[in-house]
Amino acid sequence: MNDNIILPKSVVLELTYKCNHKCLFCSCPWEAKEEGFYHYEKGRELSFAQWKKVLDKLNLMGVENISISGGECLMKDCLIPLLAYVREKNVFNIDSDIVLISNGLLMNEDYLKAFKKYNVHLSMSLPGLTTFKQHTGKDNAQGVLYWFKRAKEMGLSTTANITVTKINYDELYETIANALIAGADTLLLNRFLIGGRGITYRKELSLNKKQLTSLLDIAEEVLEKANRIGSVGTEYPLCLIDKKKKYKKLHIGSICSAAKDFFVVDPSGIIRTCNHSPKKIGHIFNEDIITDKDYWNRFAKRDYIPNTCVMCNEVNKCDCGCRETANIVYKDFYALDACLNERVI
Ligand code: SF4
Numbered sequence: 001m002n003d004n005i006i007l008p009k010s011v012v013l014e015l016t017y018k019c020n021h022k023c024l025f026c027s028c029p030w031e032a033k034e035e036g037f038y039h040y041e042k043g044r045e046l047s048f049a050q051w052k053k054v055l056d057k058l059n060l061m062g063v064e065n066i067s068i069s070g071g072e073c074l075m076k077d078c079l080i081p082l083l084a085y086v087r088e089k090n091v092f093n094i095d096s097d098i099v100l101i102s103n104g105l106l107m108n109e110d111y112l113k114a115f116k117k118y119n120v121h122l123s124m125s126l127p128g129l130t131t132f133k134q135h136t137g138k139d140n141a142q143g144v145l146y147w148f149k150r151a152k153e154m155g156l157s158t159t160a161n162i163t164v165t166k167i168n169y170d171e172l173y174e175t176i177a178n179a180l181i182a183g184a185d186t187l188l189l190n191r192f193l194i195g196g197r198g199i200t201y202r203k204e205l206s207l208n209k210k211q212l213t214s215l216l217d218i219a220e221e222v223l224e225k226a227n228r229i230g231s232v233g234t235e236y237p238l239c240l241i242d243k244k245k246k247y248k249k250l251h252i253g254s255i256c257s258a259a260k261d262f263f264v265v266d267p268s269g270i271i272r273t274c275n276h277s278p279k280k281i282g283h284i285f286n287e288d289i290i291t292d293k294d295y296w297n298r299f300a301k302r303d304y305i306p307n308t309c310v311m312c313n314e315v316n317k318c319d320c321g322c323r324e325t326a327n328i329v330y331k332d333f334y335a336l337d338a339c340l341n342e343r344v345i
């Protein structure tokens with residue numbers, strides 16, 4: 001049993017290390033290759049039989065909501081049988097969609113039919129239009145837009161998942177607009193965070209403070225025109241948000257949800273607090289699945305507030321951005337978010 005550990009109700013299952021994109025911003029920790037940062041050793045990927053055991057265990061531990069990612073989860077051969085297993089067991093929250101995060105390159109009609117059958121909410125990444133290939137290595141922006149359109153026609157709910165970087169910032173308005181016009185129901189914006197392969201490209205991709213503020217205005221404007229809603233998934237320091245402005249369509253997260261609202265099982269069963277985190281803190285098949293409780297509790301109990309923020313009036317609703325990134329960049333959980341420092345090393 002996990003003494004003192006309360007597991008969140010939601011989990012992200014990283015089904016595979018494999019991916020057919022090579023995104024410059026990819027934060028998967030096993031893609032980190034830069035000297036002087038961290039190295040994340042890949043393990044042996046779990047089989048279908050083992051993933052079924054993972055689901056059984058998560059169910060027993062009270063987890064209700066499942067998201068599936070990778071790598072690229074369409075490259076995992078047991079993806080559809082696993083979706084069927086989740087639904088056949090009928091134990092996870094049946095009112096909750098399974099959120100599936102894909103880059104869309106292998107998408108086809110059969111996948112969409114299966115996603116409809118198993119109540120999957122499809123989140124597809126669209127990191128730019130003209131800059132899509134520059135980010136991912138594959139020229140498939142039109143393919144992603146096509147699958148948003150087909151998903152809409154088939155009655156699936158979808159999210160356009162856009163990582164905003166210095167490279168695609170200038171076409172953010174058009175990227176969001178095209179995704180919504182194609183049929184995406186909602187928008188998930190992620191500001192580029194340094195981690196994984198993105199460590200190597202941190203100077204090319206990191207947004208400055210002005211861009212970080214303006215991108216919120218751009219997103220709000222498109223969402224307002226389209227009468228849709230969206231959210232910013234990568235937490236913002238509230239300092240960056242003009243208090244006088246009201247964002248009615250865009251929800252902006254400012255508290256880290258790692259170990260509070262969700263946690264991650266990697267392709268080999270390793271537990272992490274968040275998909276961005278490179279820290280292995282346990283294994284799903286251990287009796288005590290979280291072995292590094294100090295690391296877990298740092299996030300679960302918000303024991304990571306920078307000294308400069310402790311006296312701030314907003315500290316109960318602001319984590320000063322991403323604490324994991326502060327630790328990756330400055331080797332200090334208590335450092336300011338790199339976007340406030342503008343000291344990208
Ligand atoms: S960000 Fe996603 S699609 Fe891009 S390389 Fe990483 S896992 Fe693949």
Ligand code: SF4
Pocket residue numbers: 237238239308309312313314315318319320321
């Ligand atoms: S807690 Fe820190 S980052 Fe957040 S608003 Fe206050 S000073 Fe800014």
Ligand code: SF4
Pocket residue numbers: 193233234235255256257258274275276277321322323324325
């Ligand atoms: S550590 Fe927290 S703030 Fe950073 S990416 Fe993960 S959930 Fe978001």
